[in-house]
Amino acid sequence: MLKFCVRMVMMLTFAMAAFGLLIVSYAGKSQGQGPYHFFIMQAAFLVAGLIAAAVICRVDYRFFRNPAILWTLGAVMVVALLMVLTPGIGKSVKGSHRWIALGPINVQPVEFVKVGMVVFLSAYLERLGGMVNRFRQGFLIPVGLLGVVAGLLVLQPDFGGTAVVCFLSGLMLLMGGVGVRKCLALAVLGLLAIGLLVLTNENRMRRLMNEKEGENYQAQQSEIAFRNGGMFGVGLGEGMQKEHYLPECHTDFVFAVIGEDLGLVATGAVWTAFVLLLGCGTVIAFRARDKQGMLLAFGATMVLCAQGAANMAVVTHVFPTKGLALPFFSYGGSCLLASFCAVGLLLGVGRVTLEEEASPESAAKRLLSLD
Amino acid sequence: MEARERTYARRWMLAVALGVAGLFCVVAAKLVKLHLIDPSAPGYRAPTNYVSTYRLLGLRGRILDRNGVALAESLSGRVVYVDQNDPKLKALSEERRAELPLELAKLLGVSQEKMLDAFNGYHTYRGRRVTSRKVCEISDDAVIRELARRSSLSTPKSERIAGVDFSQPLAVRSHPNGARLGHTLGYINNDGVGVYGVEQRFDSHLSGKDGTIVTMVDARRREIRDRRLEENPPVHGDDVTLTIDNNIQYIIESALSKALERFQADSGIILVQRVRTGEILGMATLPGFDPQEYGSFPQEQWKNIAVSRNYEPGSVMKAVTVAMALEYGIITERTPFDVGQKGYWVYAGKPLRDHAYGIVHAKEILARSSNIGTAMIGLRMAEPCPRLGATKPNELLWRAFRAMGFGQTTGIELVGEEAGILRHFSQWDKLSPTRMPIGQGISVTAVQLCNAYATIANGGVRMRPTILKEIRAHDGTLVRDNPPEVLGRPLSPEVCRKMLLMLQAVTDRSQGGTAGKAALRSYTVAGKTGTGQIPVNGSYNHSDYNASFVGIYPASAPELVILVTIERPKGPYRMGGSVAAPTFADVAEEIGHYLGIPADKFPKEGA
Numbered sequence: 001m002l003k004f005c006v007r008m009v010m011m012l013t014f015a016m017a018a019f020g021l022l023i024v025s026y027a028g029k030s031q032g033q034g035p036y037h038f039f040i041m042q043a044a045f046l047v048a049g050l051i052a053a054a055v056i057c058r059v060d061y062r063f064f065r066n067p068a069i070l071w072t073l074g075a076v077m078v079v080a081l082l083m084v085l086t087p088g089i090g091k092s093v094k095g096s097h098r099w100i101a102l103g104p105i106n107v108q109p110v111e112f113v114k115v116g117m118v119v120f121l122s123a124y125l126e127r128l129g130g131m132v133n134r135f136r137q138g139f140l141i142p143v144g145l146l147g148v149v150a151g152l153l154v155l156q157p158d159f160g161g162t163a164v165v166c167f168l169s170g171l172m173l174l175m176g177g178v179g180v181r182k183c184l185a186l187a188v189l190g191l192l193a194i195g196l197l198v199l200t201n202e203n204r205m206r207r208l209m210n211e212k213e214g215e216n217y218q219a220q221q222s223e224i225a226f227r228n229g230g231m232f233g234v235g236l237g238e239g240m241q242k243e244h245y246l247p248e249c250h251t252d253f254v255f256a257v258i259g260e261d262l263g264l265v266a267t268g269a270v271w272t273a274f275v276l277l278l279g280c281g282t283v284i285a286f287r288a289r290d291k292q293g294m295l296l297a298f299g300a301t302m303v304l305c306a307q308g309a310a311n312m313a314v315v316t317h318v319f320p321t322k323g324l325a326l327p328f329f330s331y332g333g334s335c336l337l338a339s340f341c342a343v344g345l346l347l348g349v350g351r352v353t354l355e356e357e358a359s360p361e362s363a364a365k366r367l368l369s370l371d
Numbered sequence: 372m373e374a375r376e377r378t379y380a381r382r383w384m385l386a387v388a389l390g391v392a393g394l395f396c397v398v399a400a401k402l403v404k405l406h407l408i409d410p411s412a413p414g415y416r417a418p419t420n421y422v423s424t425y426r427l428l429g430l431r432g433r434i435l436d437r438n439g440v441a442l443a444e445s446l447s448g449r450v451v452y453v454d455q456n457d458p459k460l461k462a463l464s465e466e467r468r469a470e471l472p473l474e475l476a477k478l479l480g481v482s483q484e485k486m487l488d489a490f491n492g493y494h495t496y497r498g499r500r501v502t503s504r505k506v507c508e509i510s511d512d513a514v515i516r517e518l519a520r521r522s523s524l525s526t527p528k529s530e531r532i533a534g535v536d537f538s539q540p541l542a543v544r545s546h547p548n549g550a551r552l553g554h555t556l557g558y559i560n561n562d563g564v565g566v567y568g569v570e571q572r573f574d575s576h577l578s579g580k581d582g583t584i585v586t587m588v589d590a591r592r593r594e595i596r597d598r599r600l601e602e603n604p605p606v607h608g609d610d611v612t613l614t615i616d617n618n619i620q621y622i623i624e625s626a627l628s629k630a631l632e633r634f635q636a637d638s639g640i641i642l643v644q645r646v647r648t649g650e651i652l653g654m655a656t657l658p659g660f661d662p663q664e665y666g667s668f669p670q671e672q673w674k675n676i677a678v679s680r681n682y683e684p685g686s687v688m689k690a691v692t693v694a695m696a697l698e699y700g701i702i703t704e705r706t707p708f709d710v711g712q713k714g715y716w717v718y719a720g721k722p723l724r725d726h727a728y729g730i731v732h733a734k735e736i737l738a739r740s741s742n743i744g745t746a747m748i749g750l751r752m753a754e755p756c757p758r759l760g761a762t763k764p765n766e767l768l769w770r771a772f773r774a775m776g777f778g779q780t781t782g783i784e785l786v787g788e789e790a791g792i793l794r795h796f797s798q799w800d801k802l803s804p805t806r807m808p809i810g811q812g813i814s815v816t817a818v819q820l821c822n823a824y825a826t827i828a829n830g831g832v833r834m835r836p837t838i839l840k841e842i843r844a845h846d847g848t849l850v851r852d853n854p855p856e857v858l859g860r861p862l863s864p865e866v867c868r869k870m871l872l873m874l875q876a877v878t879d880r881s882q883g884g885t886a887g888k889a890a891l892r893s894y895t896v897a898g899k900t901g902t903g904q905i906p907v908n909g910s911y912n913h914s915d916y917n918a919s920f921v922g923i924y925p926a927s928a929p930e931l932v933i934l935v936t937i938e939r940p941k942g943p944y945r946m947g948g949s950v951a952a953p954t955f956a957d958v959a960e961e962i963g964h965y966l967g968i969p970a971d972k973f974p975k976e977g978a
Contacts, residue, residue: 030589171387175380224418226405240421243589264406271402275395282388286381294377298384302391309394316401318394 002287002357005280006350012277013053013343016270016328017046017336020254024331026237027250027257038250038331045333049340056344060352061296064123074145077116080109081152097156108334110153110161111325115341117149117169118299125176126292132177139182142173154197160323164310166190168302172295219317221246222253225260226267226316233263250331252323255315270329271312278305284350297349300342303327422600423588428542429579432608434556434569436617437652437840441547443556443570443662445579445608448510448543451479451518452536453489455502459524459533467529475535478514481507490534503536510543542579550661552620554675555613555654555785555838558662567673569611569838570662571786576842576850579608607845614650614840618965619643623655623958627935630954631657634918634940640677641954642821642934643962646923648855649825649834651783651818652931653962679787681814682936685903686947687919688810689745690874691823693737695771696748697866698831699759704734704869710743718746719801734869737899738876738884742809749808768804769796772813774861775823776833782858783818784839791815810903821934824921827870828897828929831862871897875926878952889922889952891960893970897929898922898955900947905939915939920951924959925971933959 021042028038064070083100084090091099091106099106121142125132132138146169153162170190174183225241228234239260242249249257259267281301288294304327311326313319325332327339409415431445454460460468476486489504509515521532544559557568565574582605587598623641631639643653656676660668674680696702707730715722725742728735736744752768761767772778778793792814799807806812818836826833835856842851862870874897880887886900901919904911919936923929935951935958944950963970 030595171383175383177376177379223405223409226402227410227415228417230406230410240418240587243421243587243595245590259402259406264402267402267406268399271395271399275392278388278391278395282384285384291376291380294380294384298387302387306391309391309398312398313394313401316398316405318397318401 001283002350002354005283006347006354008276008280009284009343009346009350012273012280013328013340016273017049017340019270020329020336021046022236023254023258023261023329024250026261027242027254028331029237030243031250041333042331042336045336048333049337052337053340053344053347056341057347057351059348061123061293061345061348062290062352064119065127065292067127070120070123070127073116073120077109077113077120078145078148078152081113081149084109085152085155096158098158098161105333108332110156110158110165111332111334111338112341113149113153114161114164114168114303115300115338115345117146117165118172118296118303118342119345120145121169121172121176122292122295122299125172125178125295126290128176133179138178142169142178143186150193158323159197163322164307164324167306168299171302172299175295175298176291216321218247218253218321219314222256222315223317225256229260229263229267231263232265233259233261236261252311252325252330253315254329254331255312255326258329274305274308274312277301277308281305281346284346284353287353288349289353289356293349293353297346300346300349303342304339421587423586423592423594425584425586425594426540427582427584427603427605428540429581429605430542430607431544431559431563431579432577432845433610434577435610435612436615436620437613437650438616439612440617442552442613442615442617443544443546445542446510446545448508448541449515449537450505450539450541451507451509452503452505452539453486454534454536455490455493457534457536459522459531463528463531463533467531471532471534475532478517479507479509508541508543509537510545544663546661546663548617548621549663550659551617551624552615552654553660553662554656554673554677555615556662557786558665558673567787568675568785569613572784573609573611573839573842576609577611579845580606582606609842609844609850611842612840613838614645614652615654615838616652619653619962620655622961622965623653624657624659626954626958627655627657628659630935630937630950630957633942634937634944634950635942636918636937636940636950638676638938640817640934640936641958642677642817642932643958644821644825644836644932644934646825646828646929646932647834649822649836650840650855651836651838654838674787675785677817678783678785679789679816681789681791681816682917682938683811683813683903683906684815684820684919685810685901685917686740686742687820687899687901687903687921688808688813688815689737689740690827690870690899690921691772691775691777692745692748692752692808693733693873694827694862694866694870695775696733696752697869698862699752699756699767699771701751701756702733702748704732704873706733707731708733708736708741708744708747710741710747716743716746718750718805721802723805734873734876735883737873738879738882740877740885740900745808746805749804752808753804763796765796765799765804768807769793769799772807774859775826776819776858777813777815777823781816781818781822781836783836788818789816791819810901817934817936820919820921821932824899824923824934825932826861827867827874828923828932830864830867832860833858871923871926871929874898874923878922885948886920886952888948889920889955889959891924891956891963891972892974893960893972894924894963894968895926895972896922896924896955896959897926898924898952900952902945902947914941914945916945918945918947918950920947920955922955922959924963925968927971930966930968931959931962933962 024042025039084097090097091101099108128137150162225246241260242257246253285294285297288297308327311324314322325335428447433441434443436442472486472490473483476483489506493500493502518537555568557570558566560566565571582603585601586594588594627639627641639657641655644651654677660672709730710728712727714727715724723742731741731744753765755762755764756767772793777791780788780790822836835858839853844850876882877884877898878886878890878896889896889898898921903917905915907915917936917938918940921934923932933955935955937950940950
């Protein structure tokens with residue numbers, strides 16, 4: 001069962017990444033960047049992602065329990081987010097400071113912070129062990145780090161990213177045994193912060209009160225794309241909504257392009273893939289030998305599937321429009337690379353679990369496995 | 372790891388995984404709804420705004436003069452509308468909106484009042500308030516580019532133009548010479564159809580056919596190049612080349628306008644015709660008419676009076692009478708006529724006024740413009756002449772006028788040509804054969820009269836007067852040629868030679884000619900004056916005249932015929948010899964040199 005799930009996750013990843021590359025190269029065609037720009041960029045990150053996943057799945061996740069590694073990871077996340085906000089290093093597009101310019105490519109740290117928080121919190125809570133009930137260690141320190149990270153994200157501003165990071169971190173704390181009451185308090189705190197942010201900004205206030213304006217255009221165009229697609233779609237690359245009728249069609253709304261070009265057959269396939277990924281990831285998490293493995297596997301699954309579900313809900317206009325990428329499909333190197341990292345972590349947990357079940361002693365002794 | 376912890380974590384994982392799975396299920400339901408249920412619902416319409424049709428202008432052909440100079444041409448331009456409800460207008464500041472109409476008025480060449488009214492005023496149509504209005508048409512590329520640049524959102528608000536729609540393409544008919552030759556050209560009405568003149572006559576050749584591009588467009592209405600659905604190229608109209616020479620037209624129009632002013636006349640015509648081919652080289656009719664602004668001229672001024680006005684020509688007809696009498700052998704040059712010494716002649720109870728010359732010979736009748744002498748010739752021609760097959764009274768005279776082209780259209784390529792008024796001889800009264808030969812009781816058009824003189828100048832070969840040289844398609848291939856066309860040979864060359872000599876005496880004062888003022892410095896002129904009375908309320912008076920002169924030159928080897936008619940001169944000079952003859956001289960000398968016609972008259976030495 002576990003073996004099947006690990007293989008399934010691998011296959012699903014390959015399939016989705018390949019299909020995503022195909023779709024992105026068509027969806028980006030009309031964005032004025034030349035016919036092959038999106039294909040080349042996405043393909044490069046796909047190769048990088050495959051290498052990253054292959055390396056990460058061979059790292060024993062218990063390696064992250066090392067306090068030096070753990071706190072270095074935490075520090076790197078904070079520093080990366082600070083760099084984004086530093087003039088000269090950070091790069092802003094349309095008023096949002098979300099990128100670090102690295103030569104020809106721009107890195108979006110929030111995508112890695114999502115995975116990083118899962119890695120950090122799973123390892124931290126494992127280290128804590130019985131001290132998880134203490135207020136300072138079990139609540140103040142992790143929530144403090146989360147507060148710093150979330151604060152830096154809000155400053156970008158990136159509310160979608162903040163929400164995902166908070167959701168994932170909250171989930172980690174809840175499963176890690178911090179306690180329902182403390183988590184509820186945290187949720188109340190978060191809601192208060194959101195309320196404060198909305199109230200202090202006229203623009204956000206208007207958007208919340210009157211959903212019909214502006215953003216709804218995107219949702220309506222997205223719905224039109226699905227309707228155009230019907231059962232089998234209008235043909236790959238033939239869909240018209242991508243001709244600027246549907247803004248951001250190659251990034252956040254790529255799912256609508258799949259719907260228009262290839263119909264319910266393709267959107268159904270993508271949907272099935274994500275549901276299967278959710279199932280397999282949950283099984284891997286269930287079977288993990290320790291708390292860290294469980295949290296890490298489930299967190300990684302959530303990075304992929306919760307985001308996927310939220311994106312699909314936005315694109316099909318179940319949720320109001322929010323900027324969220326569809327893992328493996330949306331154009332964006334950082335997101336693709338981070339998604340592969342998540343898959344690598346998930347597979348790593350599965351691999352360690354399988355090895356431990358086969359020979360518990362030998363595997364337990366090795367901290368770093370590079371066989 | 373304790374089992375309790377594991378169970379706890381697993382429980383939460385299960386709950387969250389199920390929650391996410393639930394969200395996936397909601398998404399699945401919505402997907403099925405969007406993909407399958409919505410499109411099959413009754414009344415569902417797929418979006419149609421992906422396809423757009425662009426109009427490609429099929430330009431109307433040009434009208435060119437004989438040397439290829441454009442007299443009328445169509446340029447692709449735009450219609451400019453002012454739309455008070457343009458949302459971009461509201462984005463501008465109050466001051467900017469106030470100064471915008473004035474700035475646009477200057478840029479588009481429209482009056483400030485019109486522009487201010489378009490921006491601020493409104494009218495109601497069927498109870499609705501109309502706030503969008505056409506202000507002008509522009510064809511200047513620089514202006515269109517300027518409008519496009521300043522309308523773009525990248526232009527700072529302090530310079531930006533808004534509230535103006537100029538997206539609709541339109542062909543603008545341009546007349547580089549303004550009102551010149553306006554009557555002959557005609558105009559284009561609001562439906563793009565030619566009205567009057569060449570524009571109407573050759574409308575089927577001139578008019579182009581618009582093309583279309585049906586194409587998929589993106590959300591910004593820009594064409595997606597590789598998804599063009601249909602392409603119908605426009606067909607541009609044929610170019611019509613006239614026989615008119617733009618320079619000659621300039622010469623005669625400016626001379627005519629000066630003459631009308633000088634002699635305080637109502638209207639005037641100057642025609643320049645090439646003798647050998649019948650080609651009209653110039654056709655001036657004033658008061659003028661600007662085809663581009665036809666609406667601002669009174670409607671009676673839109674017609675071309677050179678072809679569509681019948682008038683009684685007066686004495687210029689005498690040459691026609693004498694020529695035909697010679698041709699039919701009714702008279703010779705030496706036939707004497709006793710016109711008496713009383714100064715009038717009573718026939719059929721009506722007196723005919725004239726100079727008292729006593730005995731005149733046929734060849735002097737024209738030089739002196741003798742009414743009585745010509746009337747006597749007319750009476751002789753009115754007698755039945757079985758020798759020529761004319762068995763009825765008046766028949767031969769009627770046939771003579773018909774043979775010279777009167778009473779029928781000439782076939783010139785202009786719309787609204789009149790045939791003149793020449794009643795059938797069976798309807799003539801007793802006076803007719805004495806009055807028609809001197810140009811009363813018979814109406815002609817200027818083109819008919821000019822052509823009759825051209826026939827005399829051309830050795831008796833009557834050519835069809837023509838204004839068309841050729842028609843070529845937009846790519847230059849010849850569509851229609853227009854070779855000279857012979858309509859008849861009413862006169863023999865011998866008679867014509869004699870006529871030219873007689874008509875030459877008209878411009879020679881030493882031979883008692885009435886048109887000494889028509890004499891030229893470099894050319895001998897054969898011509899005839901005419902002072903036709905204009906019937907007002909059925910009778911003639913002594914103030915309303917048509918002063919005419921028709922001249923052929925060089926008389927020794929005729930090249931051109933020039934007709935000048937001045938209607939109702941009101942100054943001290945009212946006779947053909949004093950009004951039309953000097954106007955003829957003004958233009959004829961200049962045109963002769965312009966065309967390089969060799970001089971046949973040289974100033975006497977020492978003179």
